[in-house]
Amino acid sequence: MNLQISIQPNLKLALRDPEASALGRKIIREGIVLMCQLGYEQFTFKKLAEAIDSTEASIYRYFENKHRLLLYFLTWYWNYVEYQCTVSMHNLNDPAVKIKKIIEILTGGLPSWADTSDIDKSALQDIVIAESSKAYLTKEVDDINSKQLFKPYKDLCHHIAIVFSEYNPKYAYPHSLASTVVETAQFQPFFMAHLPSLTDFGGEKGNTRKVSEYLESLVFAALSAR
Amino acid sequence: MNLQISIQPNLKLALRDPEASALGRKIIREGIVLMCQLGYEQFTFKKLAEAIDSTEASIYRYFENKHRLLLYFLTWYWNYVEYQCTVSMHNLNDPAVKIKKIIEILTGGLPSWADTSDIDKSALQDIVIAESSKAYLTKEVDDINSKQLFKPYKDLCHHIAIVFSEYNPKYAYPHSLASTVVETAQFQPFFMAHLPSLTDFGGEKGNTRKVSEYLESLVFAALSAR
């Protein structure tokens, strides 16, 4: 089973396929680590070029700008989550069990099994938590959306919404609940680490189990109401 | 009753009180309109200076940088929401009614009654929706938090959490639910406008009633479960 196929990001994101060359792969591998360290705002192509012993101009031949590189990272991540969900639910029938599995995956609680890529998934997840909103909270959002670049994220939410509807076909807000859950799965760990008074979870780093429990109780309550 | 008193932002946010001078007031009034138009990334002090017929250097005497100006706007907004909540709930006893009122205010569905300020609240609300996450999704978050600059936001969430606990003292996640609701009240309208497939609400602009209904059902389900 080749994992690469299913997590291949949209090629429109990049000017040329970064997985097809040594330099491209270095841009992705090291880019993830560096953006995680510096944060999106402080991250620059110049710094990345220094880190991988290349030049700014060479990186620009792969990605128009750092926002596209961020989108590439996020696309990789959402495709990976989607893939994990698909595989995990392959032989599950009970929607309740499926929902629990989805939440476990979303909060990163599922140990990522070995795959062929050497992406630093922990760094990638930190990027998703801290930067993913910046993918769409921009004036370019409609333009980017019209190029289908949010498709993996929207598809994931849609598939989650379908499982919610399976559990309770009468529920009126499956898509809103799906996007709320996906967003909350990023925000609550961030709050836990930096603004703990916005949560009810102890400061123990990586207390993702608590976040899962909260989300489970929220989802099942919403889907079971009245 | 003087509204100004209760929505005075933390003075540590600004180098000098912008409400105390004509230039300062222009920075705030026009700054809100311009940041709403351009978005946080494209907004610059230089552009604002041109718009108010002043200079970059003069604006820097009021705010260290544009991130602090954004924080000032958000602080104003959260103080305003907190004030609206306080006044609205003054003679309410039923926690269920209080919760409905809070959600109505959060989604901006409550017509803002006349107050003495001439702030463009519609533009301010657009800024909150599109930019508020950028206040804390930065590597400076711990530094800013240690200066208490998120206090109004955290206080608001805390007060909402208290009302949730009033409704159901046994509920285990009042703070997480409060921050989830406040965040979702911003994200769902954004999705509605730009990524409608992430919601279950028709594209009719300003369909805040639907967002309120979704949030009400979510909150009451969560607080009433089992």
Added chain:
DNA sequence: TGGAAATAATAGTAATACTACCATATTTTT
């Protein structure tokens, strides 16, 4: 009316976000 403070006007710096150009290395095609 004199002094302090605020603002304007101008200049300047380092960094960012690119674009352009050319030489060289590598890969692909024939």
Added chain:
DNA sequence: AAAAATATGGTAGTATTACTATTATTTCCA
């Protein structure tokens, strides 16, 4: 194996951003 195409490196350069500094002028207010 030679020729052609493509990828990369190296260097430069531009416009904009995010500031800081200096001095002159205006406004405030005691």
